[in-house]
Amino acid sequence: EDKVVQSPLSLVVHEGDTVTLNCSYEVTNFRSLLWYKQEKKAPTFLFMLTSSGIEKKSGRLSSILDKKELFSILNITATQTGDSAIYLCAVDGGSNYKLTFGKGTLLTVNP
Amino acid sequence: DAGVIQSPRHEVTEMGQEVTLRCKPISGHDYLFWYRQTMMRGLELLIYFNNNVPIDDSGMPEDRFSAKMPNASFSTLKIQPSEPRDSAVYFCASTMSNQPQHFGDGTRLSIL
Numbered sequence: 001e002d003k004v005v006q007s008p009l010s011l012v013v014h015e016g017d018t019v020t021l022n023c024s025y026e027v028t029n030f031r032s033l034l035w036y037k038q039e040k041k042a043p044t045f046l047f048m049l050t051s052s053g054i055e056k057k058s059g060r061l062s063s064i065l066d067k068k069e070l071f072s073i074l075n076i077t078a079t080q081t082g083d084s085a086i087y088l089c090a091v092d093g094g095s096n097y098k099l100t101f102g103k104g105t106l107l108t109v110n111p
Numbered sequence: 112d113a114g115v116i117q118s119p120r121h122e123v124t125e126m127g128q129e130v131t132l133r134c135k136p137i138s139g140h141d142y143l144f145w146y147r148q149t150m151m152r153g154l155e156l157l158i159y160f161n162n163n164v165p166i167d168d169s170g171m172p173e174d175r176f177s178a179k180m181p182n183a184s185f186s187t188l189k190i191q192p193s194e195p196r197d198s199a200v201y202f203c204a205s206t207m208s209n210q211p212q213h214f215g216d217g218t219r220l221s222i223l
Contacts, residue, residue, distance in 0.1 A: 034211055042115075042202065042214035043154075088154065096159065096166055097142050097206055103153040 002027045002093040006102035014110050017079050021105045023089030024071040031092040033065055033072050034099065038086040046074070046087075079109045113137070115215035117203050123221045129191040132218045135184055136205030144212060145178055145188050146202040154202070160186065193222045 003026040013019055025033065032050045036043035047056045049065035049072060056063050060079075065072045076083055086106050090099040116135040124130060136143045144159040158168040163180045171178070175194070180186040190197055198221050204212040 036214075041216040045211040045213065048211050096161055097208070097212070098144070098156065098159060098167065099212060100156075101154040 002091060002100040004089055004091055004100050004102035006087075006089050006105050008105060009103065010106040010108070012108045012110065013079055015080055017109075018075065018077045019079060019107060021074040021076075021087050021089075021107070022071065023073070023102060025089075025091045025100075026070065027091050027093040027100070029094035030067065031094040031097075034090045034092070035063055035072070035074050036088040036090065038088055038104070039084075043088055076107075079107075081109050081111055083107060084109045115203055115205050115213055117201075117215035117218055119218060120216065121219045121221075123223065124193060125223050126194055127192045128222075129189065130193045130197075130220060130222075132188040132201050132203075132220070134186045134188070134203030134215060136186070136203070137213055138184070140205035140207045140213075141183070142206045142212075143180060143186050144204045144206075145186070146204065148200045148202060148217070157188070195222045198222050 005024050007022045032048050034048050035046040037046055047063045052065055052067040060077045063074045086104040088101055088104045090101045118133045141162050145157040146154050148154045157170045158178045159166055160180045178188045200217045200219050202214050202217045204214045206212040
């Protein structure tokens with residue numbers, strides 16, 4: 001059974017801080033790892049990672065995958081209050097694009 | 112482009128009643144997924160379809176839950192009879208090959 005573990009479960013920081021969110025996984029037949037941001041409604045897509053060592057970047061957010069050590073990190077620099085959300089990590093285990101999600105990291109950015 | 116559309120947004124009903132949740136996937140997407148999200152268990156996959164055919168329903172908690180996809184643009188998730196422990200947010204998502212899943216805004220279900 002595929003498994004995804006995220007850490008920390010929650011994190012409180014001040015605006016301007018840099019945060020690193022962690023995601024480790026066990027999967028039978030890895031195809032991709034995805035990061036989502038969830039505020040009050042639907043999870044919204046951030047990144048899809050398929051290759052080790054290649055950083056994906058969007059503004060202040062970036063992510064990288066290590067397929068040897070089976071983990072990924074999501075970095076957010078110069079955090080803002082609008083970054084407050086649950087960040088979800090998911091893996092596609094190569095079976096019909098079915099995703100297994102971690103429990104998420106609740107990030108709170110205080111002004 | 113319209114995203115995944117779910118209805119209703121909120122549903123409050125009494126224990127024992129039938130509940131029907133609806134989902135319209137993004138046009139052209141051939142995979143549709145139903146999830147349930149709770150504080151305790153996070154986001155759990157209930158069932159998913161490919162080209163309107165159910166592929167894996169191993170996440171459906173009990174026989175009280177059923178799902179259908181009569182055509183490429185519509186799916187339902189039904190709970191009959193409903194119980195208080197079914198209270199959760201139910202999400203529908205859709206995708207196509209090698210693309211990320213896109214989620215609807217969810218249905219917040221409360222069973223009294």
